[in-house]
Amino acid sequence: MPHLVILYTPNLDLPAAQGGSDMAALCRTLARTLCAQVDEAGKPVFPTGGVRVLAYPAAHCAVADGGAAGLAAGDGAGYAFVYLNLRMGRGRGAATHLSVGRALEATAQAHFAALLASRHIGITLQIDEGPEVFDAKHSSIHPLFHKPANR
DSSP states (O other), X not given: OOEEEEXXXXXXXXXXXXXXXXXXXXXXXXXXXXXXXXXXXXXXXXXXXXXXXXXXXXXXXXXXXXXXXXXXXXXXXOOEEEEEEEEEOSOXXXXXXXXXXXXXXXXXXXXXXXXXXXXXXXXXXXXXXXXXXXXXOOOSSGGGGOOOOOO
16 A cells, blocks of 8 residues: 555546646656655655556546536536545554645646646545455565665
């Protein structure tokens, strides 16, 4: 953990010139943001090997009134929507939740700044935390980030 899942309207997969966005770049930037988070003691909030950012275009979607008001306002690209949901394990304090949330929000707003200024788009970020009723993890990724120090 953490796992950040992004659901978005498929019109964001269009080229930037047509009102789309580089969602792969957003995933990479959000992963770097998560890896950079430190707690009040200056320790990493999340294990680097546990960071996951996954983005999925919705196969089917309807946003607000389906686009009528946007079309009337001259937005031919239609509404766009992005939902970011961070799921993290328990044990972190409210100050850490807030700082992580603000960092992710700033990253998302920076990524979508041009679209926010040029078309109708909604962005929602939520953070969820345990309690888990079952939690199993198997990974060969973590050892990459826990190499023994040279002696």
